[in-house]
Amino acid sequence: MEKQNKIVGGLSLIALIALIAAYFAPIWWVSLTAPNYPPDAFPDGIRIHFHFDGVYNGCTAAGKGTRMAGEIIQKDLAHEDERYNPITDDKKDLNKGAEGLDCVHEMNTINHYVGMYPIATGAPVEKPLAKFFFGFFAVMMLAFVTTTKKARLTTLSAGFAAVAAWMIVDQFVMGHLESHVQAYMQESGTFFKDMERIKVWGDNVRNISKVVIFGLLAVMGIVIAGVAKIRPFQLLLALVPALLPVFFVITYAGWLWFFGHNMHPWGAFTVKPFMPTVFGEGKVAQFSTFSYPYWGFGLLVIIFVCMMLALLIRRKQLREGKAE
Numbered sequence: 001m002e003k004q005n006k007i008v009g010g011l012s013l014i015a016l017i018a019l020i021a022a023y024f025a026p027i028w029w030v031s032l033t034a035p036n037y038p039p040d041a042f043p044d045g046i047r048i049h050f051h052f053d054g055v056y057n058g059c060t061a062a063g064k065g066t067r068m069a070g071e072i073i074q075k076d077l078a079h080e081d082e083r084y085n086p087i088t089d090d091k092k093d094l095n096k097g098a099e100g101l102d103c104v105h106e107m108n109t110i111n112h113y114v115g116m117y118p119i120a121t122g123a124p125v126e127k128p129l130a131k132f133f134f135g136f137f138a139v140m141m142l143a144f145v146t147t148t149k150k151a152r153l154t155t156l157s158a159g160f161a162a163v164a165a166w167m168i169v170d171q172f173v174m175g176h177l178e179s180h181v182q183a184y185m186q187e188s189g190t191f192f193k194d195m196e197r198i199k200v201w202g203d204n205v206r207n208i209s210k211v212v213i214f215g216l217l218a219v220m221g222i223v224i225a226g227v228a229k230i231r232p233f234q235l236l237l238a239l240v241p242a243l244l245p246v247f248f249v250i251t252y253a254g255w256l257w258f259f260g261h262n263m264h265p266w267g268a269f270t271v272k273p274f275m276p277t278v279f280g281e282g283k284v285a286q287f288s289t290f291s292y293p294y295w296g297f298g299l300l301v302i303i304f305v306c307m308m309l310a311l312l313i314r315r316k317q318l319r320e321g322k323a324e
Helices: 002-024 105-112 126-145 148-174 176-188 193-228 232-240 242-261 295-319
Strands: 028-033 046-051 052-055 279-282 287-292
Touching: 002 126, 002 232, 028 105, 046 105, 052 105, 052 232, 126 148, 126 176, 126 193, 126 232, 126 295, 148 176, 148 193, 148 295, 176 193, 193 232, 232 295
Parallel strands: none
Antiparallel strands: 028 046, 028 287, 046 052, 279 287
8 A cells, every 4th residue: 555655656746747847848839831931941841839828939040051041030120129220320230130030920920811810819718827727737636646535635725725816816916817818909910900809809818717717716616525525536636637638639629620710801812711730741722731749748648647547546546445
């Protein structure tokens, strides 16, 4: 029994470390290639990385000897950016404001021609609340390790209270929910100034976020009550975090479907609704698309394997009457 508990603890610790790392890791990558993005200039194509909290640039600089090695890509200067003046600038800094290619911006620019909204408008509820769900999963893992009912309930109660307080303060007291909604609406209108539709979307994000926040609080109460009343209920403390890779793929696929079936009619080109590639290679017009899991997804698989093994050990203990 003691040896089994140590194994459960070790497996859960590995899964917890992987969980924390996975939040900051790139989980999936997508790349577009086309004749106008030659490999010697764009070795990775137009590539982006999906994280739990957002979408990030996945392009790398071209190496020595390539056509792009000695070139500079000028960013679009905003009104607050300082502009180069060859007469007044004593340093003659020709590279002022220049930077490498931002592939998120580049992919948004490509997509908007067929009426797609910016990538950042996807998962507008999931991304800002992901950190609280990770906190929720972490508390469940810690509670699963405990071997007595009292310690399990204490861990759940204290942990969930901390996550709940963090979430309420962050989203409502500090106003991050409202600032996120405003940023979401601004991002949605980057290419299509359809403010009537965007306002409805912003209201939906605000209302659904509130439902999810208070729904998570309710689920915390249900978990505590279930563990208190039903002995096998504790197995869900391992099963739910273990299914994180499944949750990600389902959410990712769902948002790809949304983008492919909710295109704005103001796009320069009209294409039929389509399902973007979830896994593997695809083709859209002259673009080849690539969509594959990245190393962060491997961390999710580690969580799945470790927590399922721990669950099986604990289930055996329950069957034999050795666990509380």
